[in-house]
Amino acid sequence: MSANSDQTKESDDNQAMEMTSxxxxxxxxxADSDSESTPLQSLWNSLRASMSTxxxxxTETKLFLPRDTFEQILSRTEGGLSGRRKLIxxxxxIESSRPSEDDxxxxxxxxxxAQKVFLIAVYIQLEQLHAAMKLFKVxxxxxxxxxVEERTARELDDTPRRHEFERMENRQRDRRRxxxxxxxxxxxxxxxxxxxxxxQWTFLIPIISAHDQxxxxxxxxxxxxxxxxxxxxxGAHGIVYKYTIHPAHYxxxxxxxxxxxxxx
Amino acid sequence: MxxxxxxxxxxxxxxxxxxxxxxxxxxxxxxxxxxVDALAKMNQxxxxxxxxxxxxxxxxxxxxxxxxxxxxWADGGNLSDFWHQPQTPKRTASLxxxxxxxxxxxxxxxxxxxxxxxxxxxxxGDLKPGNILWFPDSDGYGTLKIGDWGEAKIHNxxxxxxxxxxxxxxxxxxxxxxxxxxxxxxxxxxxTPHVRSRLxxxxxxxxxxxxxxxxxxxxxxxxSRFNNSNQGYFGPSDMFYEISHxxxxxxxxxxxxxxxxxxxHMAKDGRCHSGETALGILLQIVRTGLLVTxxxxxxxxxxxxxxxxxxxxxxxxxxxxxxxxxxTTHEIIHDSSPNPRTRFPAHKxxxxxxxxxxxxxxxxYWYRNQGPRSAPGDIIGMxxxxxxxGHRAHSDVLTTPAIDMVDYAHPSxxxxxxxxxxxxxxxxxxxxxxxxxxxxxxxxxxQSAKLCTICRDFQGRLLDAEFAISYATxxxxxxxxxxxxxxxxxxxxxxxxxxDGGCESVHLQRTGSAIRIRGLKHPVLTVLRSDGxxxx
Numbered sequence: 001m002s003a004n005s006d007q008t009k010e011s012d013d014n015q016a017m018e019m020t021s022x023x024x025x026x027x028x029x030x031a032d033s034d035s036e037s038t039p040l041q042s043l044w045n046s047l048r049a050s051m052s053t054x055x056x057x058x059t060e061t062k063l064f065l066p067r068d069t070f071e072q073i074l075s076r077t078e079g080g081l082s083g084r085r086k087l088i089x090x091x092x093x094i095e096s097s098r099p100s101e102d103d104x105x106x107x108x109x110x111x112x113x114a115q116k117v118f119l120i121a122v123y124i125q126l127e128q129l130h131a132a133m134k135l136f137k138v139x140x141x142x143x144x145x146x147x148v149e150e151r152t153a154r155e156l157d158d159t160p161r162r163h164e165f166e167r168m169e170n171r172q173r174d175r176r177r178x179x180x181x182x183x184x185x186x187x188x189x190x191x192x193x194x195x196x197x198x199x200q201w202t203f204l205i206p207i208i209s210a211h212d213q214x215x216x217x218x219x220x221x222x223x224x225x226x227x228x229x230x231x232x233x234x235g236a237h238g239i240v241y242k243y244t245i246h247p248a249h250y251x252x253x254x255x256x257x258x259x260x261x262x263x264x
Numbered sequence: 265m266x267x268x269x270x271x272x273x274x275x276x277x278x279x280x281x282x283x284x285x286x287x288x289x290x291x292x293x294x295x296x297x298x299x300v301d302a303l304a305k306m307n308q309x310x311x312x313x314x315x316x317x318x319x320x321x322x323x324x325x326x327x328x329x330x331x332x333x334x335x336x337w338a339d340g341g342n343l344s345d346f347w348h349q350p351q352t353p354k355r356t357a358s359l360x361x362x363x364x365x366x367x368x369x370x371x372x373x374x375x376x377x378x379x380x381x382x383x384x385x386x387x388x389g390d391l392k393p394g395n396i397l398w399f400p401d402s403d404g405y406g407t408l409k410i411g412d413w414g415e416a417k418i419h420n421x422x423x424x425x426x427x428x429x430x431x432x433x434x435x436x437x438x439x440x441x442x443x444x445x446x447x448x449x450x451x452x453x454x455x456t457p458h459v460r461s462r463l464x465x466x467x468x469x470x471x472x473x474x475x476x477x478x479x480x481x482x483x484x485x486x487x488s489r490f491n492n493s494n495q496g497y498f499g500p501s502d503m504f505y506e507i508s509h510x511x512x513x514x515x516x517x518x519x520x521x522x523x524x525x526x527x528x529h530m531a532k533d534g535r536c537h538s539g540e541t542a543l544g545i546l547l548q549i550v551r552t553g554l555l556v557t558x559x560x561x562x563x564x565x566x567x568x569x570x571x572x573x574x575x576x577x578x579x580x581x582x583x584x585x586x587x588x589x590x591x592t593t594h595e596i597i598h599d600s601s602p603n604p605r606t607r608f609p610a611h612k613x614x615x616x617x618x619x620x621x622x623x624x625x626x627x628x629y630w631y632r633n634q635g636p637r638s639a640p641g642d643i644i645g646m647x648x649x650x651x652x653x654g655h656r657a658h659s660d661v662l663t664t665p666a667i668d669m670v671d672y673a674h675p676s677x678x679x680x681x682x683x684x685x686x687x688x689x690x691x692x693x694x695x696x697x698x699x700x701x702x703x704x705x706x707x708x709x710x711q712s713a714k715l716c717t718i719c720r721d722f723q724g725r726l727l728d729a730e731f732a733i734s735y736a737t738x739x740x741x742x743x744x745x746x747x748x749x750x751x752x753x754x755x756x757x758x759x760x761x762x763x764d765g766g767c768e769s770v771h772l773q774r775t776g777s778a779i780r781i782r783g784l785k786h787p788v789l790t791v792l793r794s795d796g797x798x799x800x
């Protein structure tokens with residue numbers, strides 16, 4: 001639950017602007033027409049509908065995807081693992097009736113170790129989703145590597161190819177050149193990288209746990225407090241607020257049995 | 265509504281109290297670490313009457329870290345909220361029994377913190393009603409727990425028990441519940457180390473228990489009156505003790521006479537008969553074991569105090585005499601009575617409170633419903649108030665004695681460097697308290713003033729958004745010396761030291777409620793408003 005503290009960060013205000021302007025990815029009419037939508041649009045709608053809003057004073061209005069909805073969204077289809085694999089492939093625009101071995105392996109890679117990476121890519125409506133996920137798989141880029149290194153727009157503009165995603169793609173393109181394959185359109189550029197790095201925090205929500213004390217959360221990361229009560233109290237060193245933590249992001253030993261022998 | 269019982273107080277498991285530490289102060293990270301360490305230790309004690317710490321986290325970069333600490337949320341608020349609930353619980357035997365049990369639990373928790381299994385000692389350092397949190401439940405009055413261990417410090421037993429030495433490093437603590445050791449510290453020789461002992465907390469418990477008894481016998485209004493009644497009259501003491509001049513070079517520390525007055529009065533109440541009722545025994549514990557200025561020489565776990573019931577001789581509070589720093593002798597503290605009582609350590613308090621429970625008899629023991637008896641009257645204007653000290657003659661008790669209290673002196677700072685902050689809430693609270701004590705407003709509307717032409721212009725335009733006015737220095741001085749204009753006099757008295765020599769004119773401007781000389785930060789005058797009027 002630690003985060004890079006030396007990464008360049010945008011101001012909270014900028015993020016709030018970005019996070020609250022996410023509806024620009026898809027119009028409301030598109031979101032409402034779930035029955036006629038493609039699997040990709042349908043998944044996007046599910047993501048959007050499952051978002052909660054952080055009420056923590058410093059990340060107020062920021063959206064976040066509770067961790068329990070990952071499982072719910074990806075297991076919504078019937079048919080167990082094959083059903084989930086089918087959903088993943090359909091979202092990536094792959095005909096799922098007779099998938100290739102590579103695509104089956106890609107779907108399993110996503111389900112096993114890159115669910116967040118996949119959902120972020122879906123959420124930012126990455127154009128070449130299938131190619132991007134293949135690139136992630138080849139590069140062994142998994143959820144555990146998130147958050148992706150962040151660059152400001154100026155840094156990306158100056159030296160975009162130094163970004164991790166750019167480097168991944170360049171290596172792939174070099175290999176393709178050797179194989180004399182035609183270079184496809186680039187997946188990662190300043191716009192797609194910016195979208196990914198800006199929206200990744202929506203999916204990287206910490207768990208508040210009694211067992212992990214003194215965690216350091218990135219200031220861009222929404223804190224999963226879902227209600228804030230007007231009640232507050234001033235103490236010797238600060239102010240006390242009443243919050244509700246999203247149950248999927250709370251591990252509390254408060255209600256567990258504590259075995260302490262006290263001799264009175 | 266705050267009634268005991270009912271599902272309205274059921275706390276959801278994921279509801280938490282989040283304490284946001286103030287950022288930007290010196291050593292905030294150190295404060296946080298100290299508190300979190302203390303909280304983790306408190307959790308390990310597994311005490312029901314200590315607010316449970318959940319976790320802590322930080323946000324931001326190393327240069328600008330925000331610190332947060334999470335606790336279980338107390339739905340009822342704190343002990344003051346309990347006392348001030350709109351539907352005050354009916355005084356019954358079960359209520360009194362609950363109070364005693366809670367006090368037992370709190371003292372047990374304090375004992376556990378004071379005498380940790382590994383030999384360490386945590387003392388709270390800021391016990392007060394606001395730090396006793398109330399967790400209501402559905403089938404009773406709930407549970408009281410000690411919270412806010414922000415001032416808690418660990419120390420080993422040897423240093424903790426240094427006799428007569430106190431730590432005054434608490435930065436933001438409430439002073440009302442501070443023990444007399446704190447007030448004495450400025451009188452000790454320079455260089456005396458600051459060490460706050462465990463007994464500091466026991467004084468706080470004494471204050472809390474006394475307030476609880478007042479609330480039980482009377483109501484929250486009388487408790488408020490008690491809390492306001494010892495302010496101002498005998499000097500600046502807001503505490504439960506006072507320090508006064510006695511014979512030359514000697515100061516006397518004793519229970520504040522107003523506090524003693526209330527305790528004397530309550531001890532005569534049938535509901536509070538010593539040895540016969542739970543509240544009577546409780547009051548005696550406060551008088552003889554908690555609100556006691558004398559500290560034991562050895563207050564280790566075994567302690568010098570026996571474990572039997574304290575004897576309750578009906579003599580008066582002991583005194584501690586302290587020689588002044590300029591005295592030729594530097595004996596710090598000595599007893600003034602041949603066999604003075606000393607303040608209980610936590611384990612002794614727990615034992616005594618448990619004894620109240622064990623002695624428990626019928627309903628009459630817990631609460632005697634014999635109709636309300638009036639609370640003590642104010643002692644202001646009572647020329648022959650019994651002086652609790654007994655052994656010393658205080659013929660001057662009702663003349664305002666010269667009192668040396670805690671050293672509130674500002675550090676030597678350049679006033680121009682101070683940040684001034686408008687705080688109408690503070691002013692309104694103070695004004696209200698002064699009114700309740702003195703029966704008058706501290707800022708009565710003055711008689712009409714004599715004003716010169718320029719000052720009438722000053723008066724007329726003062727509320728303009730960009731108010732500014734200039735005076736010829738000579739006119740200001742002449743009008744002041746001749747006292748021909750009251751405002752010129754006031755301005756000259758406040759401005760003359762700030763004017764450069766030869767300065768021909770004084771330019772004044774208003775920013776908010778402050779009137780400043782142009783170019784200077786510190787105001788020369790502050791504009792006041794009457795209660796209830798809108799601020800500038």
